[in-house]
Each structure stands twice: as structure tokens, then as C-alpha cells.
Amino acid sequence: MALPKRQTDIGPPHFKQFLPPVIQKNYGKWKGHDILTPGLMVHVAQSGDKIWTVRVASPRILATETIYEMCDLADKYCGGYIRFTSRNNVEFLVSDEKNVAPLQNDLKAKGYTMGGIGPRISNVVHTQGWVHCHGAATDASGLVKAMMDEFYDYFTTKELPNKVRLAVACCVNMCGAVHCSDIALVAVHTKVPPVDDERVGKICEIPTVIASCPTSAIRPNPAKKSITINEEKCMYCGNCFTVCPAIDIKSPEGDGVAIVVGGKVGSLRSNPKFSRLAAPFFYNDPPRWPKIVKAVKTILETYAKDARKHERVGEWIDRIGWESFFKKTGLEFTFQHIDDFTFMRDTMRTASTFKW
Amino acid sequence: MALPKRQTDIGPPHFKQFLPPVIQKNYGKWKGHDILTPGLMVHVAQSGDKIWTVRVASPRILATETIYEMCDLADKYCGGYIRFTSRNNVEFLVSDEKNVAPLQNDLKAKGYTMGGIGPRISNVVHTQGWVHCHGAATDASGLVKAMMDEFYDYFTTKELPNKVRLAVACCVNMCGAVHCSDIALVAVHTKVPPVDDERVGKICEIPTVIASCPTSAIRPNPAKKSITINEEKCMYCGNCFTVCPAIDIKSPEGDGVAIVVGGKVGSLRSNPKFSRLAAPFFYNDPPRWPKIVKAVKTILETYAKDARKHERVGEWIDRIGWESFFKKTGLEFTFQHIDDFTFMRDTMRTASTFKW
Amino acid sequence: MKKHVTPLLDELEKGPWPSFVTEIKKAAKTSEMANDELGQVEYSFKTKKGYWKHGGIVGVLGYGAGVIGRYSDLPDMFPGVTFFHTVRLNQPSGWYYTTKALREIMTIWDKYGSGLTNMHGSTGDLVLLGTNTESLEPMFAEYSSRGWDLGGSGSALRTPSCCLGPSRCEWSNYDTMEACYNVTQEFQDELHRPAFNYKFKIKFAGCACDCVAASARADCSVIGTWKGPILIDQAAVKEHEKQGMNITAEIINMCPTQCMSYDGKELKIDNAECNRCMHCIAKMHKALKPSGERGATILLGSKAPIVVGSLLSWVVVPFIKMEAPFTEFKDLIRKIWEWWDENSKPRERIGELIEVKGMRPLLEAIGQPPVPQQVKEPRKDPFFFFKPEDFEKVFTKDKY
Amino acid sequence: MKKHVTPLLDELEKGPWPSFVTEIKKAAKTSEMANDELGQVEYSFKTKKGYWKHGGIVGVLGYGAGVIGRYSDLPDMFPGVTFFHTVRLNQPSGWYYTTKALREIMTIWDKYGSGLTNMHGSTGDLVLLGTNTESLEPMFAEYSSRGWDLGGSGSALRTPSCCLGPSRCEWSNYDTMEACYNVTQEFQDELHRPAFNYKFKIKFAGCACDCVAASARADCSVIGTWKGPILIDQAAVKEHEKQGMNITAEIINMCPTQCMSYDGKELKIDNAECNRCMHCIAKMHKALKPSGERGATILLGSKAPIVVGSLLSWVVVPFIKMEAPFTEFKDLIRKIWEWWDENSKPRERIGELIEVKGMRPLLEAIGQPPVPQQVKEPRKDPFFFFKPEDFEKVFTKDKY
């Protein structure tokens, strides 16, 4: 069959055609909203019009089969409109209140999970992992599944002091918002990568490789037309591997996962914050990484118990102090926690004012 | 006359011999104190014993003649004991209450200035300036005198929200605590120093000169056995001059003074803070630097009016925000205020949360 | 089709959270690619190692971006994923779809690819997960003829994205959806043909809640804000209280500028001191709302840790009007790119470059004056540079 | 003696604050040196430039420190200051003197020097301002025979100093005065004979008020602290209130950890949450006082801006007992020096070295474990180093 005529540089379609009529009508004229249940909210326009949103969890990796099924539901209850959120949940946009309950029932019947709205855990922003990325030091989807099975109630029902944004990145490139999430996992390598000198010469641009190293650990090795890595300086980030596959960063024995906490991106109350190291290393332990899940759970529950209403994880820690965070969670403080990268100075304590 | 026998490595005399008997007796057993007037406080021991302290301003440069005179007074009223403070004031230690008023009268009669205790301005920590140092970009004692004539009442009588620590440094070596003072002056050069190539070769160690530069602006100039300065990178700190006098940093036209604010060293309420740039440059204008004094006065009085009780200058600014500080003081915000040294990233605003 | 035994992955079909394994298995029923993907992932779980290679550049004719080449390290074991490229389709603003459009996309994907997707990628694209090289051209013809184009990858503008803004949210200070669409259209060439020194991301958030995480992961973060007072509906304040809100604890004490007060009767805001953080507005959403002039703050530079450590974006332009056709914004972006292009090294993001060069040259290049709103605090160390014109223009003023 | 005309400096004898010009003039009456100092300073004021040279190293026999060589650039105009070295006499702890001792010092100074002093230098020394090279030896003989020694200068231990601590203050958590004396005595060799790669300063403060600015300008800052609860005298609380203190505004709301409460009757402190900042204790000094175990926190690294920007000291040892003969502290200092000496480049302060090498090697060298009290916050970027023993000792524990 002949292919249709190819076009270029047309960009994405204009969104307007994808908006439910009630949104088109009230675009930019919304008055307010109410969170009715963890999986349902209603937005009210200045005109009095309303739209109900039913939010459904997604594993983000979706087979077309599942998407067709969702489309069927959206056709049935939402006039054929559906959207996805910035955290990869699915939102069914219901213009007619009558359709809300039937949609919810149908979703339940088909095994969908509703929730994620309001002060609780929403979906986990994550990356490719062993499913698709070449540098992955762990699997992302697997970790997400293992965590969310454990925290399921915090998506569907339980309330927390505020939203808790979880994220997983499968290497320090951190495709996602791990560096600014409430609680996040980031996979790390822990071994100096062996260099395949022969391949380096063939497939890599040596100056680029040298420049790629954050700690200047790489020097040229002119004899071998390759490079050498200073073992003292290498912190296994894998950036050299990103630009030069002949440097073999992946190691089943050395790869694992760190937990970082306290980041956020919004500016409510306090400015955006970076996540900071809570636990430097857990061995990869698929399929369910039980120790990591347990550690995250401890952090989450300590926060749930200890934080004030509306405090994000980072705000809670800022109030109680990091020394209290380690005490209350029982996490071990190690040499890895002390910054030794460029900006160490701003992380060190400059006063005797800490808690014992 | 024959000289007495020289001794070495004896260290300072033990302080005990210099302590008034009441201090020796109650050493480590003080119960409390009362600030009676800006120039007088009393300390009460657990035993009930008391010692009165009369604090007197000092220009720090003292002629022996003045010191003899102070000794006379201390003999008369203090049993021959006297001390100096960490901010170079003189303290007359009175063990007998009866002597307090006569001492005060005598001091007044002789033209001494009493004050500096409590929430007000105390003496100015400062450096050598044109009086004695080779790199000075201004005079320190002159600036202090010009300021303190203006702020005299804040030493002797007027109260402020908290202590306000002033400091003056005559170059960026900052011999003193300018980098952590409430309001401080630091002299700066503003011209790339000319290099006397011939002398460099003779009197300077080239690797040391190169290493001395904070911005790596200095490269070897092997042809001339000297160095060259990259004009783009030089920020006139004068550190090269410190290690190599053949680099002539001083310039009557280019030297001047910056004002920094908001530093502190104690940990009460908030941790120690660095001073930050309020005004980058005033031309040297001896003998009284009127514009600088005026700018400092504006800052001081804005603080006095606006801050809450016990707030230090830096705490006040942290509360209101730097944008408000510039608005309220009317100081101009310039490119120099934006950090472009190594640690810029921590000074930039990362949110839309500022005041218009 | 070889059936892989997947005891480890099967574990991940247990438990209540939707399982990606189930999704892969669904696709594996009909796709050889998805089937071998399942096998290779199981093998990764077993051996604790990934088996993907980067590959040479693959893509569609005339484009340098939009496809990520990917090859299995174990083609003999898993021939179905010998090639397993991803295709990034540029999502519509706000990730809204009609079922008709979505079905169409999926049908084409079933034809050419693994049947697996990421809805969506972290940057925002509709990611199609796994196809081979020869499918790329025909697939692109099918998509583009139906109005879908590729997103960004490589050293190019990356697919811009936005929060849903005015489409369903009461707080949007500008039209994030239109801005995202319009700007994406304007810069099609920069998106499709990598000509930069590294990637450049733009994200549009309608307010300081930042529902698209712009401040942390966009080289250019556009955060909506306003200039007028916060309007208060005192009756609604009472209503919040009645519904159990502790106004003092939850609102007054949490206001970062401490500019609010409540005496049990009237809520007051000292608007001059408010920094528009959105806390009170978001939590007391029935009672408070912004008013007055609307626009956005432009921040630059955020990125992930490599090479200089993670960065959050820095305020560069405190306030800009954001109204179609967004000319002022587009001009600004062009000037930023020009300066970045002239000054950066390969693989140097804009934030890294600003750090190396300082804010001044950037601000001068884009014609922005220095203002205290750009900094959290002024510099500390007295290591400042002067230009001759500073003396002429600034330091000869009466006050200096 | 030539009388200099000093119209500019004369201006600085006006006004109420004590004038340094008057002091120089006083000395100038009898000292040729002081007289020409006056002239040269006037000339500096006129030309807006300093006229001092550094010079070769000058000093007393067997010492490399304690004297700063200084020479006029204009010896022809001001021959009295052709040589104008400063001498640093090591002050007694807390700057206490008897008039007898002080007179003796001054008499010797009148004999050999300009008659001008700095009481005291920023480091703490009793600075004698201006003498020539040949006076140094006889002067030193006179001082040392009477019990006075020189302070530090150059790449040596610098003269330690301390707040007056237990001598007159109720808050001192250890004997700052004795510590300063004892440590100075212990390290006489390091003080007098520069053998380090750069200067090293130690300052002792008895509590977090830090009345000797230790946290900002000492390579080693020793800040007194305690481990028990704050004792409250409720009657005295009332007394403060009666005298006009607004306890809620001035104390409760200003407590950084928000661990205090006051209901108009009873003041309460949640001591586990208190970070011992000293605010409430200092401002409500009649009602509150620390109790329990006493000691100090050791912080390292503060310094002025050159080369890497100014630093505040960093917590290294959260708590150490500080009791005579201070063996633990001295051992610690020796270990710090050893590590510094082995690792630093010339002109590299300890703070700069720690930044280059990281805290770990220092902590390992001095035998301190990592604890959260050392950091304000843990690192952000996941760029961490591991040593094989970490896996053996830490990451094989049950929880990893």
C-alpha cells in the first residue's frame, strides 16, 4: 500500500481540537476546584460549568492494548476526551456528573487504580532502566512497581501532610526530577570502569572523553591512543561511558541504588530545593529490592508522623534538622553523606548549633 | 648599660597575675550581669561579689603617653587592673562600687568616651591602612574616625535593635572580620596592575605568583622571564602583589571602598553569616569620605527603624529580602552585586518569589 | 515466537499497583519485539545488568532528532530487539487527546513498532518504545501525514512542555498551553535539526506551584506570576475555618514572608511584603486569589547533575508579558541562544555556561539590567570586575 | 625634628570620637619615627596612596616570627620611617594587664620604638608600631627577660586568643583563658619558627556568642557548648516580663528551633529540640542557664577571602572535653597539622585544603567518625567515592 504524503516541520497538532467542549468554553475562566476523593476532583468555571476529573494510575509503559481500552472508557463516559498528567497518570475528563460514578465503577471493575490527587503520593516519575537504556545501573519500572505496591494506600486513600513526589532514575544522568523530589532513588555505579583501549581509539573522540569527566579523572594515554582513568579521582558517574561506550561502567556486583530526599520544585512556602543524600548505597536486589523499599517506607512514615500539615519532606527536615532526620529514621550517616564535590563548603555546618 | 638576659620560648605570662583579686576569687563562678548604662556593667558572682566594668572607646592606635594616663586612672580606681576587649575598647575593672562614679567623672574630665556595651555600636575592628600596610587601598583609621564621629551617639547612648559590629579592612586580605560583620568597609583596587617585568624576574618566584591568582589570570611570560596578566580575568585583588611587589596594584585614581553588610559571627538565632555586597565602589575621599559615611548611615538608620528587637542586620535583611534592602536604603544595584566568582550558583534566585 | 520464562518479572505482576510487566506481556502476545524485550529484561533482572548499546545516529530524512537509536547487546539471545529504537512524538500541549487521535497513533505503532509506549517521557514526548531502522521512514510518513511530528533529541531544542494551565486551572497567569504550542511551532528547525552545542529545554508553568517541574529541569523555565494584590473573600475564609482549617497554623505561620495576620475575624495581607509564593492561595483556594497584571518570570539553567552538579534555574527576567504571539519571549530566546552558541563548548548547557562566564555578559547580551530580584543575595567576596563604562555611568553619580 | 604640616589629618582631630591623629601627634612630640609617620600618613591622605614596602625578613635571633618588616617608599621625605617594623608581643589571655606590667612594656617601647602601639592587633597581639632593625635584639632581650615573648607571624602558628570566658562571664563552657595560655605554651616552637605551609590561627570562645569572632577568623575555632537542659527560673522569667520584655516576640518567636513556649505563666523548653544557640539565654539572662556536661565544638577552616573566597569554620568534632592540660585537644591539633603538612601546597590554609581533598581524609587522619552534626545538609549530587572497606564495613550490614 502506498504511504501517505510525508510532511515535515509541522509541529504538534494544536491542542484545542483535543479539549472537551466544556473546557473550550471555559478556557482561562476557571473559578476553583474541589478535591472530592483521592481519585476525583471537580473544577468549577466562572460560568458555573463544571468538569470532573477521575485520575487513574499508570505504569507509564503502556501497551497499545491498554490504551485502546482506556479510549473505550473515555468514549463511553467522557465524550472521547482523555489526558495524561505531568506525572504520567491518566485523567478521564467527565463533563456530565451522571457519568462519574459509572466510570468509576467500570474502572474499578477493569482493575484500574484511582487516586493520586491531593496531599498524598502520586505516580512516580521515572526513567528507562533495563527496559531500554544503555547506562542503567538498575531497573526503574521495577523499583517503581516494588515501591508502589507497598505505598498503594498512599495513592488511593491515605493522606500525608502534603504531596510526596517520588522519582526513580536509573543513572546519575537523572532523566526526571530526582534531583528535586521529596523522596527519590538514583542508581549508582561504584567501580572504576575498565577501559577497552583498542575500542577507545576506534570509536571515541578522546578530547570529548576527557572533558566529560566531572572530576578531571581522565588523562590521555598517547601510547595506546586511549585514555587512562585516575582511580583516586573517579567517582563512577559514567559520564565518560555516555560519550564513549568503550568504557564499561556497568557492573552487576558494583551497581546499586542510593536514596535522596527533601527536594521540591514548587515555590510554596519555601523555594525549590535539591534532594540530598539519605542513603548512599543498596545492592541491586531485583525483582523487589526489599531493603530499599523498607528504607523508603521508614522515611515516608517518619515524615507522615512527624511533619506539620502542609510541610513537604524537605521543609520538615529543614525544620527538625538533618541530624534529627538521621536519628528519627535510623539511617546510617556515612562518609558518602559529606559533600566532597565542588560545593562542599555550603553544606558544612558552621556553628555549634545542632542537636545531640 | 648591659642588656638583661635574653630568654626564648617563654610564651606569654600567665594571665592569673593580671586578674583583679575579686576575679581570681570568683573565677568561673559568675552568676550574671547587668548593663547599667551603655558604658557600665556589673557582674555578680555566685558568692555575691561584684565587679563593675567601665568601658572606654579607643582609637586602637595608642601612644604610650595615653596608656600611661590610663594606667594612672586604673591605679587610682581599679587597684591597678585594666583590660582591653576583643574589639579594642579599654575596660576599667572596678572592684569597689564607691570608685565607679569618681572614675567615670575623671574619665569624662579627661575627654574619654564611655559606651559600647549592649545593643549598640561598639568599637570598629579595623586594620592598618596607610598608617602601616603596604597593600592598603585606603586608610583604615581615617575611615573609622570619620564614621564614629558620625555614629558617636550610637556608642554612648542610643540603642539599636541589637549589637551592630562595624569593621574596616584596607584591602581584600581583610585582616579583621569584615567578611562577617554587620556593616563593613573593604577597600578595593579597580585597575589591572602594571607589571614591572625586570623586577619580577629578580625578586619574585614565578610559580608562586601564578598560584596566587584566584581567577587564574596570570600566565608565565618566559620571553621576559616575567608574567603576564590576562586583563579579562583580573579582578584586581592584589594577591599577586602580596607575593610579588613588582606588580604595582596601588592606584590613587582607581582605589576606593566597598560596603558589605549582614555578616555576623555568633550563632544566636541564626548561624554565622558572611557579609554581602551593599555598594561596590566609592572613590577614596580623605580625610572624611563623606559619601561612604552617608551611605553607611543610611543603612544603619534604615536598620534601626525597620528591624525587630534583637535582629542583627543580616537577620533583618534575611527577613525582608535583599530586594527590599536595596529599595529601602536606596542603594543602587549593579552588575558587581551579582556574584561571578566560584560560588555564584548559591547566590542566584531560583524562584519567582521576590518582592516587586 | 519463543516463550520466555520470566519468574523474576512474574513477581512484579503481583501486588495492586499496575504492572509494567503485564503491559510488556500484553504487547508480547502479538509483537516479536515486545516478546524479546520481555526476555531481555528478565535476563537483566537475573544478571543485574542492562544489555543495551547506544548506536549510531538513526532517524528520518532531513531530521537529526526525534529517534533514539538502540541495539541489544544480546541479539543472538533476543533477536527481536536487535534494533529497538525509540521514537519521540511531540505531544500536544497539556497531554490532551481525543480517543480518535490516540487510537490512530496506536494503530500506526502496532503496525511498525513493538506496541509498547511511554505515556509520556520525562521531557513530555509521547514515546514509542522499540522499532527497527527500516520502519522509521514509513512510520514517519504515516504520522506526519496525520498531523503528528517528531519531538527533540540530541543537541537540539527539546520538546517544550507545559502544565495544563488555563485549560483546567484557576491559577494560570498566562496561557501556558498556547505558549507551548506557539513556541514549539516557531522553533521547528531548532527542534528537528540539532545545531546547538547541547540540549535546550523549555517548560511552561502557569504559576509558582510549577506542576511541570520547570524550575528543576528546563534550561528555560517560564513561571507565571502576577503584580497585584491578593483578593480576599472573608466569608470564604470563615468557610475554610469551619471545614477544619487551623488558619493560624496552616496559613499565617507558614507564610514565608510573615505578611499575613488573622485575628479570628479578618484575614489581612500586607501585599507589598508578599512574595507570591502561592501557599495561602493554594491551601485556602476558595478564599484567596491573585489580581492585577499577569505575566511570567523567566529563569535559566536548571539541569541534572552531570557535569557540574545539578542546577535549579536562575531568575534572569523578573517579569515579562506572555501574550500571543509571544514575540518578546521569542526574541529573548533567540538572544539567549545566540549568546550560548557563541560562547559555549560542546556539551555545555546554558546554566553551565552562565556559571563559567558570569551573569553579566548574558544580561548584557539579552539587554537586561541587573536587579536585586535576580539574586537571593549579593556576592560575598570582594572580587568584582569593573568595566570602564561602570565608572562613567554608575560611579560618577552623585552618590558615589 | 621637622614639623609636618598636616591639614588633612588635622581634620581628623575634630569630632568627638578619639582620634588616632592625636595619638600619633602625642608620640611625635618625642619620637622622630612617629613624627615622620605623621608626615607620611598626611602625604598618603593627600595623594590617596600608601607608601610602605614589604621588606626582607627581619626578626630576632632564633625566631622566624613576631616582627613584620616594613620600610618607607619615601625615605628621603620621611627618614624617620625608613625602617618602621612592627613587633607583635604575645598578649596575655583575655587582654588583662596590671598597670605595672603595662607601664613596663611601654617604657621599653619608648626606648626602642616609635611610642605608637596597637592595643591590640586583629589576631590579638599587643602590636608595637614602628621600630628599626637594630633595635630588635636589645628590645627583645628587655621584653623576654621581663616575661614577655613575641607572637606569631608568617607561615606559623599565630598567636592564639580567647574571649575573657570564666574570668568575668557566666556562660563560659570551658576555661578559655587557661586553654589559650596552655596551648600557646605547648606550641611555642610552632609559633616562633614558621614551619607550616601557611598561617594557622586558633581562637577560643566560651560559648556560641563567640565574643572573639573565632568562627570567622580562626583556622581552628573552639566554641564552648554543653549537653544538658536549660534551667529555667520561672520567677525571673516574670521579672524580665515586668521589666518590659515581650517574651513571645523577643524569645519564643526568635528561637530558631521553635522549641519554646510561653502561656503567660510558664516558660517551657523542649530541650531535645534546642540547638543551644544562646539566644534565649543571652536575652533572658536572669532566668535561663545551661546545665550538664561542658565542653566545646571544634570547627576548622575559617579565613579571609583570598584565594578561594572567605570561609567560616566547619564542625569537625562536635564535642570535646576541654580540661587542663587539654591533652585531647593538643593531640587533635597535632594530628590536624600533620595531615595539613603532608597534603598542602605552600600558602594553602587548612580550610582550602579540606575543600580540595574532602572531609573524609581529614576525618580519617584525626580518627573522627562521620556524623550528621558535621553537616548542615548532606551532599546533593550523587558523585560519591567508595572505598573497598565501606562495602565490607557498612554496606554489608543487615540494612543494606
Ligand code: SRM
Ligand atoms: C526517555 C527519557 C527518560 C524517560 O524514561 O522518560 C530519557 C532518556 C535518555 N536520556 Fe534523558 N531522558 C529523558 C528526559 C530527561 C530529563 C527530564 C526532562 O527533560 O524533563 C533529564 C533531566 C533534565 C536535564 O535535561 O538536565 C534528562 C537528562 C539526561 C542527561 C543529562 C544531561 C545533563 O546535562 O546533565 C543525559 C546525558 C546526555 O545527554 O548525554 C540524558 C540522556 C538520555 C539518553 C538519550 C541516554 C542514552 O543515549 O541512552 C536516554 C535515552 C534512553 C532511551 O532508552 O531512550 N538525559 N533526560 C526522557 C525523554 C523522553 C521525552 O522525550 O519525553
Ligand code: SRM
Ligand atoms: C494535573 C497536574 C498538572 C498537569 O498539567 O498535568 C497538576 C494539577 C494540579 N495541581 Fe499540581 N499538578 C501536577 C503536577 C504537579 C507538580 C509537578 C510534579 O509533581 O512533577 C508539582 C510540583 C511538586 C513539587 O513542588 O515538587 C505540583 C505542585 C502543586 C502544588 C504545590 C504543593 C505544595 O504545597 O508544595 C499545588 C497546590 C496544592 O496542592 O495545594 C498544586 C495544585 C494543583 C491543582 C489543585 C491545581 C488546580 O487548581 O487544578 C491541580 C490538582 C491537584 C492534585 O493533583 O492534587 N500542584 N503539581 C499534575 C498532576 C500530576 C500527577 O499526576 O500527580
Ligand code: SRM
Ligand atoms: C596587624 C594586622 C591587622 C591589624 O591592624 O590588626 C594584620 C596585618 C597584616 N596582615 Fe593580616 N593582619 C592581622 C590580622 C589578620 C586577620 C584577623 C585575625 O587574625 O583574626 C586576618 C583574617 C583571618 C585570616 O587569617 O584569614 C588576616 C588576614 C591576612 C591575609 C589573608 C590570609 C588569607 O589566607 O586569606 C594576609 C595575606 C598574607 O598572608 O599574605 C594578611 C597579611 C597581613 C600583612 C602581614 C601583609 C603585609 O605583609 O603587609 C599585614 C602586615 C601589616 C603591618 O603593617 O604590620 N593578613 N590578618 C593583624 C595582626 C595583628 C596581630 O598579630 O594581632
Ligand code: SRM
Ligand atoms: C568584652 C567582650 C569579650 C572580650 O573577651 O573582650 C564581650 C563581652 C560580652 N559579651 Fe560579647 N563581648 C565581646 C565581643 C563580642 C563579639 C566579637 C566581635 O564583636 O568581634 C561578638 C560577636 C558578634 C557577632 O556575632 O558578629 C559578641 C557577641 C555577643 C552576644 C550576641 C549578640 C547577638 O544577639 O547576636 C552577646 C549576647 C547579648 O548581647 O545578648 C554577648 C554578650 C556579652 C556579655 C554580656 C557576656 C557577659 O555575660 O559578660 C559581655 C558584655 C556585653 C557587651 O559588651 O554588650 N556578646 N561579643 C567583647 C567586647 C567587645 C567590645 O569592646 O565591644
Ligand code: SF4
Ligand atoms: S537516567 Fe540514565 S540510564 Fe536512566 S534513562 Fe536516563 S540516561 Fe538512561
Ligand code: SF4
Ligand atoms: S566514571 Fe565519571 S568520574 Fe569516573 S572517569 Fe568516567 S567520567 Fe570520570
Ligand code: SF4
Ligand atoms: S587588610 Fe590588607 S592592607 Fe590592610 S592591613 Fe591587612 S593586608 Fe594590609
Ligand code: SF4
Ligand atoms: S590582582 Fe588578583 S586577579 Fe589580578 S592578576 Fe593579581 S592576583 Fe590575579
Ligand code: SF4
Ligand atoms: S502550575 Fe499553577 S497554573 Fe499550572 S496547573 Fe499547576 S497550579 Fe495550575
Ligand code: SF4
Ligand atoms: S502568597 Fe505566600 S508570601 Fe504571599 S501572602 Fe500568601 S503565603 Fe504569604
Ligand code: SF4
Ligand atoms: S563567648 Fe560566651 S563565654 Fe565568652 S565572653 Fe562571650 S558570652 Fe562569655
Ligand code: SF4
Ligand atoms: S538556646 Fe536557642 S534554640 Fe535553645 S531554646 Fe534558647 S533560643 Fe531556642
